[in-house]
Amino acid sequence: MSKVSEMVETTSASQDQLEIKFRLIDGSDIGPKSYPAAASVATLKESILAQWPKDKENGPRTVKDVKLINAGRILENSRTVAECMSPLCDAPGGVTTMHVVVQPPPPEKEKKVPNDLKQNRCGCVIL
Numbered sequence: 001m002s003k004v005s006e007m008v009e010t011t012s013a014s015q016d017q018l019e020i021k022f023r024l025i026d027g028s029d030i031g032p033k034s035y036p037a038a039a040s041v042a043t044l045k046e047s048i049l050a051q052w053p054k055d056k057e058n059g060p061r062t063v064k065d066v067k068l069i070n071a072g073r074i075l076e077n078s079r080t081v082a083e084c085m086s087p088l089c090d091a092p093g094g095v096t097t098m099h100v101v102v103q104p105p106p107p108e109k110e111k112k113v114p115n116d117l118k119q120n121r122c123g124c125v126i127l
Contacts, residue, residue, distance in 0.1 A: 018081055019095040022048055022068075024056070025102070032095045037082035041068060041075045048100060060102045067101040 016038075021031035030051045035044065045063040052059045060066045068075040071086035075098075085096065 018085070020044070020081070021095055021097050022100045023097050024100050026056075028053070028056075029097075030100075035081055037080065039081050040077065041079050041081070041084065042077040044068060044075075044081065044098070045077070058102060058104070065103050067103065069099040069101065070096065 016036060017034045018037055019032045020035055021029045021033070022044075023029055030048060030053070033047070033051075035047075042063055045066045045068065048066055048068075049060060049063065063077070070084055073084070073086075075084050
């Protein structure tokens with residue numbers, strides 16, 4: 001095999017893999033790790049769930065709790081990593097940093113006030 005064909009093969013193989021690290025809200029990182037360009041954003045989120053530091057509080061419970069941001073855009077689960085890369089921001093062969101936002105759990109529903117307390121309210125109007 002010639003040197004030129006080896007370089008072309010190596011370059012195309014490296015383009016199929018992307019180095020990505022995930023920046024958490026506190027400034028710490030998960031990764032970097034190599035992912036295939038054809039991997040979906042949902043796959044990245046599953047990887048984040050699996051690698052989430054055990055000592056961090058308020059971690060995501062499901063993929064739906066995680067939002068990934070790259071180049072100022074929120075990434076959709078159905079898109080591939082290659083589709084989400086920005087040619088202006090992501091240098092080929094470099095490590096891409098994606099920001100991770102964890103949605104807080106939904107607030108607990110308000111406790112209902114018993115009916116007898118509602119009836120004790122004053123209905124007077126002072127003019």
